Amino acid sequence: MMKLAKKDILGIQEMTVDEINLILETAESFLEISTREIKKVPTLRGKSIINLFYEASTRTRTSFEIAGKRLSADTINISASTSSVVKGETLIDTARNLEAMNPDIIVLRHSAAGAPHLLASLVRQSIINAGDGAHEHPSQALLDMMTIREKKGRLAGLKVAIIGDILHSRVARSNIYGLSKMGARIVVAGPATMMPRNIEQMGVKACTKLEEAITDADVVMMLRIQLERQKQNIFPSLREYAQHYCLNRKNIKLAKPDAIVMHPGPINRGVEISPDIADDPACSVILDQVNNGVAVRMALLYLLSGGNE
Amino acid sequence: MPETKSPKVVMDSDGIERCLTRIAYEILEKNKGIDNLVLVGIRTGGIYLAERLQKKISAIENTKIPLGILDITLYRDDITKTSKKAPLGKTKIPFDLEDKKVILVDDVLFTGRTIRAAMDALIDFGRPKMIQLAVLIDRGHRELPIRADYVGKNLPSSLWEAVSVNLLEKNGKDEVLIEEET
């Protein structure tokens, strides 16, 4: 059985180890298509995929769009600024209207945690969560796991450090869910104001010092800092943040010599990662993440497009 | 409950070897040597047969001709209609197909749909000079206008029979079986 036994991809939290492995293996098979002269297979010909984005996101939206197109699906992008969202239509009404047009898959990005769950409960189409608030970003965690596996050959037993604004990060949550299921050890670090309450109950080690977290790490995952958080008084300034939480040539020596550096993008150079590290092919796998992202999203679209039996 | 018949062996290990040897010579004869010749095996049975043909041709000509692997899952015409999918395998065509003579290799030729999908896939990789088809068993019942260039054995069968090719590499034993489908 090579079909995911689910209608929707809402989060990594609901996934089993087998499902994660299936998605990663399928994605690995898809990698090759992006290297072809004709980067397209006819698999999802005649299927339509709606990218419903209530939050601006060039990367994720483009990645899903390319994934859909390489599988020959028709992809339609709806973003908050061009849709009826601004006219005050509710998510439910929008969804019911889209449903009436009979797409096959709806990819949803929304600033509200739980929005994909609401949508999934109301429409018959498959929903892929492309990021909901600070909750989950499953395709990002899958591409991160795929990249780690590609570089390290395994996930189990690795030490993964996740650094930054854990509180507001869906990337961190999805990776914590996924990597811990796959047997990695996770340490999170960031300013105390960016640490969610009871985070250690999620099975991770938490600290406030970057140096402590990255010591002996196999993987260092840096999170994007949202500049507008400064207004909420959860950190004093970018300057001070960068001084203590920026990964650079000096502190990276604490990690394992063959450690890889990841970032979900877009990077604030010099704030989260110093430019020389971000661009160093010896450790930075940031562009591999982007490449794998298309393959993971192709795998998700493919696996969700099973039959109606 | 209907009586279950045990599978009948229609070709044994020696039979398979003889067929492949003959096909290897036929390929060389038809193509007048190995110039621009490449082999592409269709996952999964076709891979092992293609590898064996590669060895046989190499033994005759003292040159190893290129070998590719094709997974046709993504080109199937029933992909979204069935909930049971074969696992998606990797495709590896580590050479340029432009102006090549491609010998497509599969274990059983049946409806022709797999070969149709394989040809679509191959053409997406480039524009081969020609595509020829080599199969171990041709069991008839074509649904598309497709014909093999090299056939190990023609095996007349009925639609309710299943033909399976077991290979040493995959099943630990070389044999071709025919049995009534349960």
Add this chain to the structure above:
Amino acid sequence: MKLLLKGARVIDPSQKMDARIDILVEEGKISSCGTTIKAPPAAQVINLTDMIVVPGLIDMHVHLREPGLEYKETIATGSAAAVAGGFTSIACMPNTDPVNDNRSITEFIRRKASEANLANVYPIGAISVGSEGKQMTEFWDLKEAGVIALSDDGKPVMDAALMRHAMEYAGSLDLPVIQHCEDINLSAGGLMNEGYWSTMMGLPGIPSIAEEAIVGRDILIAEYTQTRIHIAHVSTAGSVRLIRDAKMRGLKVTAETAPHYFTLTDECLQDYDTSYKVNPPLRSTADIAAINEGLADGTIDAIACDHAPHARTDKEVEFVYAANGISGLETSLGLSLNLVHEGILTWEKLIAAMACNPARILNLDKGTLKKGSDADITVIDPEQTWRVDVKTFVSRGKNSPFSGRKMKGRAVLTLVAGDIKYDGRAL
């Protein structure tokens, strides 16, 4: 109209009574109580063997939505839900549109309530004009118009000076002040209890200290000004501890909690089901334990359901946009009876929390079955098991997380001033 209630077990904490007696109701009053009363001529006799008769239940914290939000609830449908849930009196919060911050709105509410002629409806007036936390309303005028307490419920009074002045001024009029305790800076953006579950779900948290900071502050004001304060819907262990300490020091602090705060935890939210979204938010099992203890030792005086009816469209949206609240009047007694089934409260304590104490806090001459008092009476079938079905709710608000829940014990007869306003004996 004469009514003789025969053969029931009568529990009336106001008289420390728990006995099998008959009650005779004449002209809206309780005219006599006794072991065996002979039916006077023309009296309707209701046999209540196996039933429990208690003083009419009082919910001191409901939202009736009228004026302005009639699509959620009206005074008529809300009072119908009240009597169906066994409540003879309800006190309604001022957060209508417009806010009940002046005599004309108060009079409007009372007129609508008397037209509905079901439960007694007691309006609560706003502390500040428009509940905006700036300018005090005319407490004196509001009291004369029929307001029985003051609150800016839902919009906590953040300005400590305003709160102090309100408590002093209201104190001189013997009007209780009710505070929804929430430091809105600490809770800003929060959607659920801050803790493990908010971390898992990625929803912004409301820390328990957002509630406790204002509970503590208002207790300090009550102490300093020697006035009364009533704490609405207590949801945290810390609040219980603060109130207990204040009571032990003899301060005039009273408190209520709602059934969902001793029934549900934040874990219930894990599917982003907006029917569980309330403010204050559902907390932890440790908080439930503290609230149960607070109810048992009298730290928490009253159970009030914070009846918050909403239309489907208010709840069927993204979690962040969903309205807070539960339509609670028709499940409050059933959920509270669970405390008796589980041995946390005695019948006497439960009825005190649901009738006598609210009457005392709001200075109402209610919550008793003494001879001569208003014949507001609730009859409970303690053994009846039933399943909550929101479709059968009398309230316009079908927003309840308790739909489908099995309950034991139900109000079967509700009498207000001697008239049967609800008869569910056939159900």
